[in-house]
Amino acid sequence: MKKNYCLNILLSALLLVSACQKEVLPPQACGPVPNEHQLEWHEKGQYAFIHFTVNTFTDKEWGYGDEPESIFNPTAFDADQWARVVKESGLTGIVLTCKHHDGFCLWPSAYTEHSVKNSPFMDGKGDVVKAVSDACKKYGLFFGVYLSPWDRNFAQYASPEYITYYRNQLTELLSNYGEVMEVWFDGANGGDGYYGGAREQRKIDNRTYYDWPNTQAIVRKLAPRAMMFSDGGPDIRWCGNESGFVGETNWSIIFKDTIYAGKHNISPLLNRGDENGNAWLPAEVDVSIRPGWFYHEREDDRVKSPERLMKIYLESVGRGANLILNLPPDRRGLIHELDVKSLQGWKKLLDEAFAVNLAAGAKAKADSWRGKSKLYAAANVTDGDKETYWATDDDVTTGSVEITLPKDKKLNYILLQEYIRLGQRVKAFTVEVKKGDKWEKISEATTIGFKRILPLKNVEASAIRVNITDSKACPLISNIEVY
Secondary structure, eight states: OHHHHHHHHHHHHHHHHHHHHHTOOOOOOOSOOOOHHHHHHHTTOEEEEEOOSTHHHHTOSSOOSOOOGGGOOOSSOOHHHHHHHHHHTTOOEEEEEEEOTTOOBSSOOTTOSSBGGGSSGGGGTOOHHHHHHHHHHHHTOEEEEEEOSOOSSOTTTTSHHHHHHHHHHHHHHHHSSSOOOEEEOOSOOOEEEOGGGTOEEEOOOTTTTTOHHHHHHHHHHHOTTOEEEETBOSSEEEOSOSSSOOOSSOOSEEOHHHHHHOSSOOHHHHHHOOTTOSEEOOEEEEEESSSSSSOOGGGGGGOOOHHHHHHHHHTTGGGTOEEEEEOOOOTTSSOOHHHHHHHHHHHHHHHHHTSOOTTTTOOEEESOOGGGOGGGSGGGGSSSOTTOOEEOOTTOOOEEEEEEEEEEEEEEEEEEEEOGGGOOOEEEEEEEEEETTEEEEEEEESOOTTOEEEEEEEEEEEEEEEEEEEESSSOEEEEEEEO
16 A cells, blocks of 8 residues: 555656646747758758869850850760769769850750750760759759859840840759759859850849849749859858858858848858848858869869868868869869869768767766756757757856766867757857866857867867857757767
């Protein structure tokens, strides 16, 4: 009888604890938040850009628009080689420059004669866009398209007729090549060009000329999952440079109106974002593995080294942005052996650096957590589940999480992630390691966002502690990894 009485008391206590935990409400969103397609894009991490057109054969970066179609004739074109190299390098997709500023189309467009259909490539029967799209499907890569808003070949560029032409071509690309996951709108617009023989300067106001809302509506209709890139989005923003880095402080939010005002140099703003912005607009870092965007034999000795690519990775993906790395095929239509070698070396560095997560499943404790509920406890940062997170009470904007390692280990990197479904919050944090009975600060930074990776300089420790020292609202940390 006494045993049953004690059991009932215990069950009642457990039910009471459970009921109390259920009453702990989740945090409210803080500022702008990503939509589902943006969340999907964040997960893509790093992927390839492919620049390939008549410029490859004229040895130029920007074609003038008067290049004869006959010049485009790769001798050993192999889209499968591109996709295989991309896949083996740990990249997740390919965005192809289907039409650059020269106006030459890598697919047999019905709206112009300036395309592969009038080149000797595959006797005019070739379609580079289809070949790359098919190769992406084969290797499990996502496929994206770049369609330059500027066209130095088209006679009616800068008139309303060109907008119809541009939208017709955009419709072709989004209708005939399977699912498109990213659409790239370059910021270069207007200037000198061939323009059907006019050979003159033409200027446009890129804020109004393209009627972007109606152009973007075509993408929303035909490729609803596609992310659109331009200086100011609407889904992804430029990082403000082509050197391979985003700011050490990088907010995925920004004021869109400021970007489109066009009254000042916005590159610094694009590089860091704005913690008080009104739109979720994460940064994409675009950089080429070579000095140029197109292949030039003279640059064969200037391919970025594996170590340089690793630095770029840490200063892009490691700061909450995505990385789009350009791999320009040569005149054969292949990614050059020197580029492949560098990519292989970079992949080796990545694999070695992030091989074993020492924090996976490790014991974690926090100085406070939301409502003392297990739903928001420190263990959520090491459980490998991106949908769980450590959180504090609403009025607590600082806090510490300590992770005990299996034994003393030499540490090279720490990776942190916020639960960005409810916004980006953290403004500053420090990292400490435990040596014996003492804690030593070894690193500090500002923003975290989707992902933050900090080098730890091979320090030996038995435990590691992350201290959130400033946050816009109660911090939500979904993942901490240690390597």
